[in-house]
Amino acid sequence: MTLLPAPTQLAGWRHIYSGKVRDLYTPADGSDAHLLVVASNRVSAFDHVLEPPIPGKGALLTALSNWWFARIDLPNHLVAEESDAPAVPAEVADRAMLTRRLEMYPIECVVRGALTGSGFAEYQRTGAVCGIELPSGLDDGDLLDRPIFTPAYKAPLGEHDENITFERSVELVGPEAAAALRDASLQIFTAARDLAAGRGVVLADTKFELGRDPLTGALVLADEVLTSDSSRYWDASAYHDAARSRQDRLASFDKQIVRNWLSEHWDRAGAPPALPDEIVAKTYDRYRELYVRLTGDEPPVAPVAI
Template identity: 80%
Template sequence: MTELPAPPQLPGWTHTYSGKVRDLYVPADGDDRFLLVVASNRVSAFDHVLEPPIPGKGALLTTLSNWWFSRIGIANHLAEAGDGAPVVPAEVADRAMLTRRLEMYPIECVVRGALTGSGYAEYRRSGAVCGIELPAGLEDGDLLEEPIYTPAYKAPLGEHDENITFERSAELVGPEVAAALRDASLAIFTAARDQAAERGVVLADTKFEFGRDPRTGELVLADEVLTSDSSRYWDAEAYGNTGLDRAARLASFDKQIVRNWLAAHWDRTGTPPELPAEIVERTRERYRELLERLTA
């Protein structure tokens, strides 16, 4: 993976971790109740962080996460300002979430309302996705009669997540927690899918992460939620237009533009090339369009 740039130094906070697109901070005074999650403008593909970043991406994703959090009827990780919480620095306020510290479950809770991507590839091989048998004859992009829950094990840093069966998730976190993760994920997806449909958008699939509040034992929705980076959205009008080719019907509101350009201009050896300004701008507009379509 490409070496990450140095994270910003934030007054009142100590940097603890950086992923490909997010930076995490804890209060400098040692208060273990809070965490600051800062979404960067970095964009990644094929396990590399690319240059240049996408201007405004972090703010767009954070705004969309917060919008969805306000519409989901389950406890989430957002913390209230005050009560001794450190102040969120102004320089990252538009792309930061002040959150509760949680004990995170090692399960990525994937819900698929359509058969595409890695799920379609697995279906082609076995007729099933994560142990769930599906009808024969399905094509890439077909909507499923009912959404399916296909969890993944969150692998250690530097390794790839592993698709697992529900039974395996129960072995990892216990049957009661596994069932709660599944039921919450399916409920959130179904409600979000219906809201997106009202705005002319198809929610094809998404992934959630949950944690346990160590003080209450409560199941808490965490991380980003239903954003362009964690979900696959399609334009409903284009999806329903069978006169278009598959790529046009399934054009997603995310960084697929970046992936496509990189796949055509890089053999995945050495350092990836710098993204052209046109690709950066088109990607930014795709993120912005989804936010405006959903929240208008």
Template identity: 80%
Template sequence: MVGVTTHSTPPQLPAWRHVYSGKVRDLYVPENGSEGYLLVVASNRVSAFDHVLDPEIPGKGAVLTALSRWWFERIDLPNHLADGAADAPEVPAEVADRAMLTRRLEMHPVECVVRGALTGSGFLEYQRTGAVCGIELPAGLEDGDLLDTPIYTPAYKAPLGEHDENITFERSVELVGSETAEALRDASLRIFTRARDLAAERGVILADTKFEFGTDPRTGELVLADEVLTSDSSRYWDAAAYGDESLPRAQRLASFDKQIVRDWLSANWDKQGEPPVLPDEIVARTYERYAELYDRLTAAAA
């Protein structure tokens, strides 16, 4: 992967063959030649500024996997999980807490981003153009402002080693066709609205997220894939802190993710050469932030 360093070797798993590793996840296919399944393993790696860092964050992969599973149970849409399938391969015990056995899908080249707040790259684009992915927004909005209605701002999933590209809905139609593009948009907005409302009940603001979808080649149905509504794919804010205008902006918009890592690196590294090793305190605080979100969302679950 261009511009990315990796420091850990994916585990060798009995009856599974490793086929790919991203910054965080490792993918495996069954050694018996079955083409219908994929094992997605969330590692404990943490990345920032296009580098995979040392050391890993122990427990992070298990928290992200558990949160994805929790959300899948609450989303009224077919997903890629293959748990319980009669002919499904066994998941190795050594990665069971951070692995998802999934169906293999024909993935769509569109990353489905939904924004319920104006921040991050969306705010930067808004400052330049007054719009996000071709969607005009009211003048005078500030970083972190919540939007009255969530907006769908897709991105093109770039080839390996390149950065994803924000695109208009019209461009997504050119990529996948009007029927599929509309289905991706409608499903993404529906899932986001349900998740935003549920998070709000637990004192958490879902600011934005991304979804990925594929088509099941056996049935032709649209299927929700990848991780879903995790700290790595979504931006969550503490509602109480967000509403406290006496706090500095950075504290009001502190997300439940690896922002602690990014902040430490920004203060201790000039982004030249290899990044420094993360201190134990930063590793521990980062895990605690991931775990806090999981606990807050799931503790009050009905």
């Protein structure tokens, strides 16, 4: 995997972790009630962080998460800046979320409203997804009669997440927590799918991260939510156009442009090539198009290289 760039040093905050696309900070004074989650402009594919980054991506996805948080009927991890946490540094304010610490569940809460991706591959092998039997004869991209909860176990750093059955999630977190994760995930997905449909977008699948508030015990929605990086969205008019190819019908509002270009120009040996400016611009435009479709507004911040 490509080495990550050195994290940005932020006054009042101490860097504690970097993932492929996000950096985490804790208050420099040693308190542990809050976290600063900073979305970078990095883009990853095939287990590599690529160059160059996508200018404006971090701010756009942060804005989309915040838009969804305001419309989801479940407590979330966001904290108002006027609390006792350190102020968010100005240099990352447009792509940072000030959050409270939670006891995170070791389960990635995946909900599928369509059969595609790894779910379709598993269905082809077994006729089921995460132990859920599905009707025979389904094809890639087919919408399901009702969304299904297909959890994954969060693997240790450097390893791949493992798709699991609901019964396995019960073993990991207990029956009450597993049921709460499933029910909340399905409820959020259903409401989001219906909202997106009204704006000409098909929400095919998504993944949620949920935790427990250590003070109240409440279930809390965390991380990013319903963004292009955590969800698969399709253009509804293209999806329902039978005259189009399957590839065009299932073109998602995410970094698929990057994956396609890499597949044509890289054999996955050695370091990946740098992305051309045209691919960078097209990828940002695809992210932006989804934001505009869903919110009805332009992104709050114009892209600036970081």
